[in-house]
Amino acid sequence: xxxxxxxxxxxxxxxxxxxxxxxxxxxxxxxxxxxxxxxxxxxxxxxxxxxxxxxxxxxxxxxxxxxxxxxxxxxxxxxxxxxxxxxxxxxxxxxxxxxxxxxxxxxxxxxxxxxxxxxxxxxxxxxxxxxxxxxxxxxxxxxxxxxxxxxxxxxxxxxxxxxxxxxxxxxxxxxxxxxxxxxxxxxxxxxxxxxxxxxxxxxxxxxxxxxxxxxxxxxxxxxxxxxxxxxxxxxxxxxxxxxxxxxxxxxxxxxxxxxxxxxxxxxxxxxxxx
Amino acid sequence: xxxxxxxxxxxxxxxxxxxxxxxxxxxxxxxxxxxxxxxxxxxxxxxxxxxxxxxxxxxxxxxxxxxxxxxxxxxxxxxxxxxxxxxxxxxxxxxxxxxxxxxxxxxxxxxxxxxxxxxxxxxxxxxxxxxxxxxxxxxxxxxxxxxxxxxxxxxxxxxxxxxxxxxxxxxxxxxxxxxxxxxxxxxxxxxxxxxxxxxxxxxxxxxxxxxxxxxxxxxxxxxxxxxxxxxxxxxxxxxxxxxxxxxxxxxxxxxxxxxxxxxxxxxxxxxxxxx
Numbered sequence: 049x050x051x052x053x054x055x056x057x058x059x060x061x062x063x064x065x066x067x068x069x070x071x072x073x074x075x076x077x078x079x080x081x082x083x084x085x086x087x088x089x090x091x092x093x094x095x096x097x098x099x100x101x102x103x104x105x106x107x108x109x110x111x112x113x114x115x116x117x118x119x120x121x122x123x124x125x126x127x128x129x130x131x132x133x134x135x136x137x138x139x140x141x142x143x144x145x146x147x148x149x150x151x152x153x154x155x156x157x158x159x160x161x162x163x164x165x166x167x168x169x170x171x172x173x174x175x176x177x178x179x180x181x182x183x184x185x186x187x188x189x190x191x192x193x194x195x196x197x198x199x200x201x202x203x204x205x206x207x208x209x210x211x212x213x214x215x216x217x218x219x220x221x222x223x224x225x226x227x228x229x230x231x232x233x234x235x236x237x238x239x240x241x242x243x244x245x246x247x248x249x250x251x252x253x254x255x256x257x258x259x260x261x262x263x264x265x266x267x268x269x270x271x272x273x274x275x276x277x278x279x280x281x282x283x284x285x286x287x288x289x290x291x292x293x294x295x296x297x298x299x300x301x302x303x304x305x306x307x308x309x310x311x312x313x314x315x316x317x318x319x320x321x322x
Numbered sequence: 323x324x325x326x327x328x329x330x331x332x333x334x335x336x337x338x339x340x341x342x343x344x345x346x347x348x349x350x351x352x353x354x355x356x357x358x359x360x361x362x363x364x365x366x367x368x369x370x371x372x373x374x375x376x377x378x379x380x381x382x383x384x385x386x387x388x389x390x391x392x393x394x395x396x397x398x399x400x401x402x403x404x405x406x407x408x409x410x411x412x413x414x415x416x417x418x419x420x421x422x423x424x425x426x427x428x429x430x431x432x433x434x435x436x437x438x439x440x441x442x443x444x445x446x447x448x449x450x451x452x453x454x455x456x457x458x459x460x461x462x463x464x465x466x467x468x469x470x471x472x473x474x475x476x477x478x479x480x481x482x483x484x485x486x487x488x489x490x491x492x493x494x495x496x497x498x499x500x501x502x503x504x505x506x507x508x509x510x511x512x513x514x515x516x517x518x519x520x521x522x523x524x525x526x527x528x529x530x531x532x533x534x535x536x537x538x539x540x541x542x543x544x545x546x547x548x549x550x551x552x553x554x555x556x557x558x559x560x561x562x563x564x565x566x567x568x569x570x571x572x573x574x575x576x577x578x579x580x581x582x583x584x585x586x587x588x589x590x591x592x593x594x595x596x597x
Contacts, residue, residue: 075504082508086515090364093521094371094389096379101371108370144419229352236359246366 054156058164066172076172080180081187084122087245088115088188108247111276115188120271121244123180124264127173128210128238132231134169135162135214136221143222158310159303162218166211177203193278202270202284205291209263212298219302219309238264263294331431335439336446339413343447353447357397357455358462364393364520365463384522385554391465395550396519398452399478399543402445403485407510409444410437410489411496418500433585434578437493441486470549477549477563480570481542487573494584500593517543523556538569 066072091114095102106112142148152158184190192199217234221227238244241259243251248259259265270287273279281288343349368377368389376387386392414437417423426436459465495505516530517523517539526534534540541562548555548562555562 069500069504072504074508078508078512082511082515086520087364087367089515089525090367090520091371093383093525094368094377094380096371096382098379098382100373101377101379104373105370141419224348229346229348232352232356232359236355240359240362243366245363246370250366250369 051157051160054154054160055164055167058161059168062165062168066168076176076179077183079126080123080176081183083126084115084118087118087122091115091118091245105247108249113276116190116276117272118245119184119188119190120275121242121268123177124206124268124271125235125239125242125244126180127176128213128264129231129235130173130176131169131210131214132217132234133227134165135218136227136231138165139218140221140227152310152314159306162215162306166214170207192275194274194280198281198284199271199274202267202274202287202291205288205295206263206267208295208299209267209291212295212300212302215302216298216305219305222309222313238262241265242268244268263291263298266290266294328431328435331429331435332439332442335436336443339440339443343443353451354454354458357401357451358458361393361397361459361463365390368393383525386551388465388551390459390463391467391551392522392547392553393520394456394459394465395467395547396543398456399481399539399546400514400517400519401448401452401455402478402482403513403539404510405444405448406441406482406485406489407492407506409441411492411506412503413440414493414496415500415503427589433493434490434581437490437581438486441489445482467550468552474546474549477542477545477566480563480566481539484538484566484570484573487570487575487577490574490577490581494581497584497588513537513539516540519543522553538565538573541565 091105095105095114102112102114105114109117111117139148142151151161181190213234217230221230224230241251241255242262242265243259248256248265251259266287270279270284270291273284273287368380371377371379373379377389378387380389380392381387384392414423417426427433492506492509499505514520516526516534517537518534523531523534523540523544535556541556544553544555544557545559545562545566547553548559557565
C-alpha cells in the first residue's frame with residue numbers, strides 16, 4: 049500500500065508539472081503529423097511523376113501505400129523517443145535542480161519513483177496514440193485493413209520491452225551524467241535499424257542481423273502486417289512470441305541495472321555531481 | 323569603448339560555452355553522429371525507390387538523380403537554422419533552470435549582446451560539424467556537388483544574418499512562456515520541413531505550398547542547391563538572393579524590436595526568475 053502511495057505521488061507531481069507547462073499539448077497535436085510529413089513528401093518526391101520508381105518500392109514492400117507504411121514506423125519511433133526523454137531527463141533534471149538526492153533519501157524503493165514516471169508516461173502515450181490515429185484519419189485517410197484490437201495487442205505486448213529499455217537507459221544517464229547524446233544514440237539506432245521509413249530488404253546483411261534482435265523492428269513489422277495487409281494473429285505469431293520474450297528479458301535487465309546503479313551511486317556519493 | 327566591452331562580453335560567453343561543451347565530450351561526438359543518424363533512414367528510403375542505383379523518379383521533380391547531394395545540402399543549412407534557434411532560445415531556458423539568468427541580466431551587457439554571444443559558439447561548432455558530417459556522408463553514401471561553393475557561401479551569409487532576427491523572436495517567446503523545448507522543437511522542425519530540407523517543395527499539396535513559398539529560407543536552400551547541383555530552382559537565382567537580402571534587413575529589425583519590447587515587459591513584471 050505504501051508503495052502505491054509513493055507511485056501515485058510521483059504520478060500526481062508529473063501531472064502538476066505537465067499542467068503547469070501546457071506547451072507539451074502543442075507537441076502532442078503537431079508531432080504525430082509533422083514527423084511523418086517530411087518522410088511522406090520525400091517518398092512522394094522519390095516516387096516521381098510516372099509509376100516506375102513507385103513500382104520499385106512496391107516490389108520490396110508489397111504495397112504502393114507508402115503513407116501508411118511510414119506512419120506506422122514514425123509512430124513507434126515517437127513512442128520510444130518520448131519514453132527515452134522522459135525516463136532519462138527526469139532523473140537528470142532532478143540532478144541539475146539538486147532534488148535527486150533528497151528524493152532518493154525518502155524511505156521508499158527508488159524503483160517506485162521510476163514506476164510512477166512510467167505510469168504517467170503510459171497515460172500520456174495512450175493519449176498520444178489516440179490523437180495520432182484521429183489526425184492520421186483526418187490528414188492522411190488512414191485505414192485499418194486488419195483488426196484494430198490485434199494492433200492494440202501488439203502495442204501492449206511491446207510496452208515491457210520499451211520500458212525495460214527505459215529503465216536501462218535511465219541508469220545509463222545517471223552514469224554518463226548526460227542525456228541529449230544518449231537519447232540521440234538510442235533513438236538513432238532505432239531509426240537506422242528498425243526500418244521506420246524503409247523496407248528492411250534495402251539494408252546490407254550485417255545491418256539486417258542487428259535489426260532482427262531489436263524488439264521495435266518486430267513491433268513495426270507486426271503493425272504493418274496487421275494494419276496495412278490485414279494479417280491475423282497466426283500470421284504475426286513469430287513477432288508476438290519475440291515481443292513477449294524480449295519484454296521479460298529487458299524488464300529484468302532494466303530493474304537489475306537500475307538497482308545496481310542506485311547502489312553504486314550511493315556508495316560513491318556521486319548522485320549530486322553533474 | 324562600449325563596443326569593446328561588448329566584444330569582451332561576447333568572448334567571455336563563448337569561452338564559457340566552449341568550456342561547458344568540452345566538459346561533456348560525448349556531446350561533441352554525438353553532434354557529428356546525430357546528423358548521420360538522421361540522414362541514414364532517408365538514404366535507405368531513397369534506395370527503396372532507386373532504379374539501377376539512380377533516383378529516376380526524383381529527377382522528374384528536381385532535375386537531379388543525385389538525391390543524397392540534394393539531401394546533404396538541405397541538412398547542412400537546416401543545422402544552421404537549428405543552431406541559431408537552440409543557441410539563443412534554449413540557452414535562456416538553461417540559465418533560468420540553473421538560476422543564473424537574473425544575475426546575468428544584472429550585468430551591464432545588453433540582452434542582445436548576450437544572445438549573440440551565446441549563438442556564436444553554437445554557430446562555430448555547427449560550421450565545423452557540418453564540414454565533418456558532409457565529409458563522412460560523402461564517404462559513406464557518396465554524392466557529387468559542383469564547383470560553386472564560394473558562390474553558395476555568398477547566399478548563406480544573408481540567410482544566417484536573417485536567422486538571427488528569427489532567433490531574437492524565439493528568445494522573446496521563451497522569455498514570455500518560460501518554456502523552450504516545445505517552442506524551438508516545433509519552430510525549427512516546421513521550418514526544416516516547410517523549407518524543403520529533404521524534398522523539393524513543389525511536391526507539397528497546394529494548400530501548404532504558399533506557406534513554404536512565403537518562407538525566405540526556402541529560397542536560400544533552393545538557391546544553394548541550384549548553384550551547387552544545377553537543380554531546377556523555383557525562381558531565377560538572382561531573384562532568390564534578393565528575397566534573402568530583404569528578409570535579412572526586415573527580419574533582424576523586427577526580431578530586435580520584439581525582443582526589446584519583451585525584455586522591457588519582463589523587467590517590469592519581474593518574471594525572469596519564475597520557471
